[in-house]
Amino acid sequence: MSMVCLAMDRFFSALPDTGSSITPRCTRAEAFSEAVRLDPRSYDDAFSLACELGVHELSLYEIVAVGRWASHESEVLSDRDVLRLERFHKEKNRGDGPRVTALPYLLGPEMFGCFAGRRWIHVDGDGKALPCAYMPLSFGNIKERRLKDIWKDMTAYQWFQGRCSCQMRDRQFREAHRDILEG
Numbered sequence: 719m720s721m722v723c724l725a726m727d728r729f730f731s732a733l734p735d736t737g738s739s740i741t742p743r744c745t746r747a748e749a750f751s752e753a754v755r756l757d758p759r760s761y762d763d764a765f766s767l768a769c770e771l772g773v774h775e776l777s778l779y780e781i782v783a784v785g786r787w788a789s790h791e792s793e794v795l796s797d798r799d800v801l802r803l804e805r806f807h808k809e810k811n812r813g814d815g816p817r818v819t820a821l822p823y824l825l826g827p828e829m830f831g832c833f834a835g836r837r838w839i840h841v842d843g844d845g846k847a848l849p850c851a852y853m854p855l856s857f858g859n860i861k862e863r864r865l866k867d868i869w870k871d872m873t874a875y876q877w878f879q880g881r882c883s884c885q886m887r888d889r890q891f892r893e894a895h896r897d898i899l900e901g
Contacts, residue, residue: 768815775819780825784852830881
């Protein structure tokens with residue numbers, strides 16, 4: 719059992735007894751990381767740490783230049799960086815150790831494409847329905863409109879047609895939606 723699971727088991731055992739016959743146990747541990755433009759050896763370092771901790775999956779997400787970080791477009795992953803992550807993903811999943819999920823590769827147009835507004839929807843704490851947590855483009859509020867109607871509008875939006883990589887990395891999309899990125 720991993721150190722993470724041992725810590726979770728200690729946490730659960732410290733909870734007051736509620737008389738429930740359900741005993742929560744840690745059965746899976748994951749490590750998440752935002753993939754940024756780093757020396758490729760840092761991915762190997764993250765994998766080694768994941769192995770050391772006994773996690774089951776190392777998920778690498780792409781940092782997106784939005785919100786307070788909107789002016790950092792030059793620091794997001796390049797196409798070359800995504801190719802490097804693809805090689806890392808394939809190499810590590812051939813061997814032992816945690817499964818690697820390199821989302822910038824998997825959500826690229828050659829694989830599944832970006833799911834934002836196509837296969838998933840993000841509802842924030844205020845009820846705003848967004849195509850993705852990284853895309854501040856609201857299609858309505860679930861407190862005011864049915865989610866089914868919001869989804870219909872979202873999936874019909876011209877920018878969500880066909881398979882593509884992350885729209886927030888697309889220069890044309892960012893330019894067309896500059897108001898939501900700066901506002």
